[in-house]
Amino acid sequence: MGFPELLDQVGGLGKFQFLQAVALVVPIMCVTTQNMLENFSAAVPSHRCWVPLLDNSTTQASVPGTLDPKALLAVSIPVGPNQQPHPCRRFRQPQWQLLDPNATATNWSEAATEPCVDGWVYDHSTFTATVVTKWDLVCDSQALKPMAQSIFLAGILVGAAVCGHTSDRFGRRVVLSWSYLQIAVSGTAAAFTPTFPLYCLFRFLSAFAVAGVMMSTTSLLMEWTSAQARLLMMTLNSLGFSFGQILMAVMGYGLRHWALLQLAVSAPFFLCFVYSWWLPESARWLLSMGKLGLGLQELQKVASINRKTAGDTLTREALLSAMQEESGGAQASASLGALLHAPSLRLRTWISMLCWFAFGFTFYGLALDLQAMGSNIFLLQGLIGVVDIPTKMGTNLLLGRLGRRPSQAGSLVLPGLCILANTVVPHDMGSLRSALAVLGLGSLGAAFTCLTVYSSELFPTVLRAVKKVTHSTPAPCILMSTGL
Known part of the structure; x- marks a missing residue:
């Protein structure tokens, strides 16, 4: 008996999966506010x-x-x-x-x-204070503002590299809990920092942990859900980012001082850290690592929550069979080299990297500079999330009916068309340019959903977090934001 059969016995889509989705997707909303924070906290006033x-x-x-x-x-x-x-x-x-x-x-x-x-x-009519006004990041020092954003994106890149391997070695939940705590502490410290270099350091540490949250959340959702329900679960996960965009607009509008906003988007992670210790570790990962006893405990806990009588099937023999199937020497090959060694995995890796590059370069390039898109950044930020929601829900239907590859290709073509159309629109037609940009960003939400589902299904469990290191999206945007 393989692990999918064991998961079906304890419940692959039940009360536990619902509770887990709520517990994991709510922090994803807060993670989105960390990513979009400097649209407001580092806005440049007149x-x-x-x-x-x-x-x-x-x-x-x-x-x-x-x-x-x-x-x-x-x-x-x-x-x-x-x-x-x-x-x-x-x-x-x-x-x-x-x-x-x-x-x-x-x-x-x-x-x-x-x-x-x-x-x-x-001019303090829009913002009481921003990072720019606190440290005078204008004129000869204006390059320091995009440098701070680049440092944040570099933190996500480094965090993806470290947290991916750490998650595969020590477990998804351990990395998730630590990441929650790190965001809470470093984000709160950034709100009280007296100097700009320290602010950049704390933002780097927050971004490092943001990568850990996103990667561990995806792994836990995928590995505790049956194959038939993974599309739904990944759609819910991606919708967390959409609602996070709206939450960021609301918080940015309500809190016009950068330090208060920084504190507001960081403090909730203390609560996330506390309740994360009640989340079960991925049984699939435990079995792949040979931890039979712990895997059995987690499966029994889930069966109890889902009210499944799986006592007869949760035997040591069944778990040994699943463990042999899940591990099979995979622990030794859980490295970046394993993705490039096998021809089939190498091709998947390069194509997935190209798709993630296209998504990340476009999304971060547009979403991290809302001031260049229009005067009302609060409205633009909210519209990005509002357009995102129906787009991602429609993507859920398309993935089930058209399949992964056609949906993935279409979701990347549409944003490209919107951006190309924007290049021929005169600059004095600001409303049309903003509408095309928002439509393009909303369409990228569909691309993100497809990428999350598709790439997670293409790689084995033990390599699921390692491959995300190759898919880190901020890398091209670091070059873009520094003008390289």
Whole structure:
């Protein structure tokens, strides 16, 4: 008797699977807020140089009372490329001649300017404070903002490499619990950090653990669900990311201070860490590692929750048979090299990597720069999640009717068409460009569902977490966000 038959005996889709899905998918929503956090916590508000005439009460007292702030701004700050006050330059001396209605561009363009040596004044109408305003990540320091995002994505990449092997060696639940705790601690610490380098360090540690949560969650859902119900379970898992997008929009709208938002998206993981210790370890993994006694305990626990009388079938002989089938020397071959050694696995690996690359490059490239897509980033963030939900539910039906390969191909073609169409839309048609971008991002949700289901079914249990290292999506986006 193999493990699928054992799982059918204890219940492959019952009360336990429902409770497990709730316990694992809710943290996935919170993980999504970690991924999308810097759209809000690191938003770049409108800004200009600090100038004495406008921002120093002592200097203001010596200015004639007939001059309004608009006039004082005109003589203090040169006009920028977008016909707005320049964000990074100011006049060395007030250019009073610019108040003359006959003044020409030559009057001010030849005037000496200087950088914002006294700091900046930020527009706080949308956000009370962001990472950018706290550490002045603008003008000459503007490259530090995408660098922080790149460090976060690098953390996911490194976390995928480490947590994949750790999960296959020490178990899914152990890695999951530790990852919950690490996100909670490092995310909370990031909210109180006094320096930008420390902020980047804590964000890196959070991203490292985010990879562990996503990988361990997928493995546990797949390995505790019957083959017939895995499509449904993976769809629920992917819907967790969709609802997380909406949750991020709500939290970003309600909490306009970056530190409060950072704390709000990190603290819930303390609760996740506490209850994760009641989650059963993957019996399939336990058997593949030769841990017969622990595997029997977990199967009996699940049978009890599902109210299945599996006492006659849960024998040592049945588990020994399943253990031999699951392990079969796989423990020794659970490495990245095993994916490239066998010709069939090598082909699957390269094609899966290409699909994940296409998804990750496109999704992260669009979703991590919502300010470039439109002015109302709260609405855009929410629309991404709203469009995602029906798309992923429809994908569930297509995967069952059309099969994996046609659905996977179609889900990658549609976002590509949306992006290509966006390249020919004029920049002044902002609403249409935003609509195409949101449609493309929503379609990528279908691609994510297909990839999660399809790639997980193509690899053996013992290699299921190892192969996810090759599928880490942030790698191309690290290059993109740093301009390489």
